[in-house]
Amino acid sequence: MDDEVYSFALKNTLDEIQNICPDIKNSFIFTEDGDILALDANTPEKTAVSVVDAFDTILEKGEVVGDLESVTLDSTNGKVSISNINKLFLATVTSRNADKNYVNTVTHVLVPTIVRLLEKMNLTPTKHDFIKQDLKPETPRFRPEERQEEQFEETEPERPRQPVEEEVKPNGLTPEVPVNQFIVENIGGLLVPADTIRIDNDLLVQWQGLYEDRKIEEVEIETFGGKSTLCKVKPIKDSKYEGKGIVQIPEKIQNNLEIKKGELVRVKPIIP
Amino acid sequence: MVKKRRDEQEFALTEPITLEETSSKTTLKSSLEEIKNYPGVIGYILRNTASASIDLKDPTKIIDYAIVSSSALDAAKQLSELFDLGDPKSIIIEGTGIKVVSLTIDDNKVSVFMERNADSEEILRKLHRA
16 A cells, blocks of 8 residues: 555544544644654644644653653643554644543544554555564465465365465566455355355456456455455355445354454455 | 754753742742652752752753753644644643653743653642642
8 A cells, every 4th residue: 555545544534533523623643753644634734744843842852751652732722632653643633622531532542443454454465564473384385377476275265374475476467466355244044155255246257357267266365463364255145235345254254364244354366 | 853952051950959939939839849749750840031940859860851841841832823722731741751741830831750650630730729
């Protein structure tokens, strides 16, 4: 994910926070180096830069307090709060009568969640942070002539697979493997196979179009917690779930991946 | 990033010192003397244009603490002006090590330094009553 998308997502978050909490008059996010990542619609960049400058002075001269966690200014007509969230600083300006607890709940829950989510989304297959973990790759089922990436054999398709380092094999003829995000939905019933997920038929057709003569029957699901697994894929049967960015996942796979209904996962096709 | 600038002439104090007492400062100082005994309080700096009182458990850090105090109060003024928030009442800086509460009462600039778990709200209430 590039910086633009990252900033866009943060800006939307700030705007939404203001929608649900009108007592927040201004908000923006900046880095320890003073780079402004996202501004809400009410805050001119010049103002944010001035705040960062003022904050920078404290940051530089405040070694004695340790790593800076927060600065809270209480003035006669409002408050300014700057909080350290995962090495990013969130600045908010609130009105005098703002409900401090509500504002804190909104900002200190929503923003860190979005930041964490964005960080996890940033883990593309070629630059996973978690590949450095002490993991034993399973027996590879690598087909160099046909695949863009290494894949590993799954004896039990629904069992969560520890992430392993993936090597990109550049191949000018094979299109890049698409990765899509979906919201998890339950799938139940007596005849539902435990190793098969369901996604939009349109998407399957689209994938099929990318890799002519190859039928996509298997996908890799990856959670934002870093777990992944291979499983079979079929089109969604229930029309009420079509076109809504939903992936229907059997309970067993959900349990193995430690996810549940409503969470986001990434799904990419396994090119045979 | 700006390098730390130390005005040693202003802050070259090696132990708790009272440079000059003014009558307006007396009540505030007695409140600070009480606050100094609150759990987790490390010390305080009280200054105005004419005098300064500094009482810190670790005198070797007087300059560092004085710089933080000054920066905090300057930032408070600057931020209040930027967002048109009126007069700054207090600014709290919280780090992984300690917490600093700074405020201006009349002409007196006060900073109280404390452990992170100290009750800064109670200290603020006490100072505002002074």
